[in-house]
Amino acid sequence: MVRPDMPKIVDHDERREALCLAAAKLIHEEGLEAATVRAIARAASCSTGVLAHYFADKDDLVAHVLAFVNHRPIARMLARLETEPVPASVISWLDEVLPLDEERRMEWSVRLAIWGVKPNLQTFAPIGQSSWIDGSRTLVELSKARGVLPADLDSDDFARRLTAAVMGASLCAMFEPTRFDPEWLRRFIADTLDEFVIGGVSAATLVSA
Amino acid sequence: MVRPDMPKIVDHDERREALCLAAAKLIHEEGLEAATVRAIARAASCSTGVLAHYFADKDDLVAHVLAFVNHRPIARMLARLETEPVPASVISWLDEVLPLDEERRMEWSVRLAIWGVKPNLQTFAPIGQSSWIDGSRTLVELSKARGVLPADLDSDDFARRLTAAVMGASLCAMFEPTRFDPEWLRRFIADTLDEFVIGGVSAATLVSA
Numbered sequence: 009m010v011r012p013d014m015p016k017i018v019d020h021d022e023r024r025e026a027l028c029l030a031a032a033k034l035i036h037e038e039g040l041e042a043a044t045v046r047a048i049a050r051a052a053s054c055s056t057g058v059l060a061h062y063f064a065d066k067d068d069l070v071a072h073v074l075a076f077v078n079h080r081p082i083a084r085m086l087a088r089l090e091t092e093p094v095p096a097s098v099i100s101w102l103d104e105v106l107p108l109d110e111e112r113r114m115e116w117s118v119r120l121a122i123w124g125v126k127p128n129l130q131t132f133a134p135i136g137q138s139s140w141i142d143g144s145r146t147l148v149e150l151s152k153a154r155g156v157l158p159a160d161l162d163s164d165d166f167a168r169r170l171t172a173a174v175m176g177a178s179l180c181a182m183f184e185p186t187r188f189d190p191e192w193l194r195r196f197i198a199d200t201l202d203e204f205v206i207g208g209v210s211a212a213t214l215v216s217a
Numbered sequence: 218m219v220r221p222d223m224p225k226i227v228d229h230d231e232r233r234e235a236l237c238l239a240a241a242k243l244i245h246e247e248g249l250e251a252a253t254v255r256a257i258a259r260a261a262s263c264s265t266g267v268l269a270h271y272f273a274d275k276d277d278l279v280a281h282v283l284a285f286v287n288h289r290p291i292a293r294m295l296a297r298l299e300t301e302p303v304p305a306s307v308i309s310w311l312d313e314v315l316p317l318d319e320e321r322r323m324e325w326s327v328r329l330a331i332w333g334v335k336p337n338l339q340t341f342a343p344i345g346q347s348s349w350i351d352g353s354r355t356l357v358e359l360s361k362a363r364g365v366l367p368a369d370l371d372s373d374d375f376a377r378r379l380t381a382a383v384m385g386a387s388l389c390a391m392f393e394p395t396r397f398d399p400e401w402l403r404r405f406i407a408d409t410l411d412e413f414v415i416g417g418v419s420a421a422t423l424v425s426a
Contacts, residue, residue: 039334041250117336124333125248127326127391141393168389168397172405176385180377182336184350188377196381200409 024062027052028076031069036114040121045069074122077115081105082143089150099198105174107181108190116182144171166201173200233271236261237285240278245323249330254278283331286324290314291352298359308407314383316390317399325391353380375410382409 030052034043045066049056063069084104092101107113145167151157157166177196180188239261243252254275258265272278293313301310316322354376360366366375386405389397 041334120329120336121333124330125250127329141389141396168401169405169408172385172389172397173381173409174385175388176381176383179384179388180350180381187350188381192377196378199378200382 024072025076027054027059027062028073031073032077032114032118035073035121036117040070040125070122070126073118077118078140078143080115081112082147085147086150089154089156099194102174102194102197105178106190106193107178113182116178120182141167141171169201173197233281234285236263236268236271237282240282241286241323241327244282244330245326249279249334279331279335282327286327287349287352289324290321291356294356295359298356298363298365308403311383311403311406314387315399315402316387322391325387329391350376350380378409382406
């Protein structure tokens, strides 16, 4: 994507995201322990001094990497909400978070690596990045505003159901991708949310739509 | 539980379980990295030589510890199946796996710690110990045989649903125990399994039973 004639990335947030991506890939490939500040700097082709400019320490970096991988599926779903504002695609949007390809498996493996040493980190994502569950809630609120979900839906309860269903389905698929294939995952999530009629059609019906 | 007049534990499996328990507690309290063979031997009041007698290496020990914490809730549920063979208690049996007290939170924190460095370990539990999902399936089969679940239930699909719902609910409760309180967790799991009528009563109805 970066062409020689493009301006150098100088935007602070963009640069930090690029560093988070390099760190995430390293954690995915070699584990959290191997992802030292020095190794991340090497992977990102920068000095450890540059890293120090963006992250206070390893803990701060890890918190940002978790917020980064958690924010990515939310951002992809929000993009689809912009471009595909049709109720029939609601369930398929959740594909963005399920570990169905190498990129999304990478995001899950980073979550697992970080949760393994910092099980409480989920709740204190860095300022400016919403937590997983708050992200789900934002998505539900936006979907309601667009008429994709019923306006009288209990946003908090629905976001909790969505989060629990997606987390459970994703973990199972990480462990046994053959047994928990994409079709099964979509069906499970749709069934879990089925009491909520979406756009006048039950969620389960929408799987094959 | 151990009184001075009780015989020393000499049974090989029992001794190995006691070592797994000591290791699990250490992993829960100090993390997987801190749980060296030496530290586990100290916590279990034995020599590293004794540990070497029961486990080939650290990887083998970690695989046994994961199988141990995964087997515990299954064993507790099987015990309840023996002593409480009443359909109305099916959903409450699942409390045995949810992180509702310090012991069950310890089991979940050990799972998270091990999955964080060995995301593929779930599928190769040591011989003689079933994997999580196979354990769920065994439980479903036994419940069907006892008439607690309908005989024509698809055991494999039901076990997958049960596993995904319980994993998702448990992870959420580990991260945000207040937001995902016990009542919410039971309701979520019951709703997820609700299309399956249990003992002539819907699963959701059984939550408050």
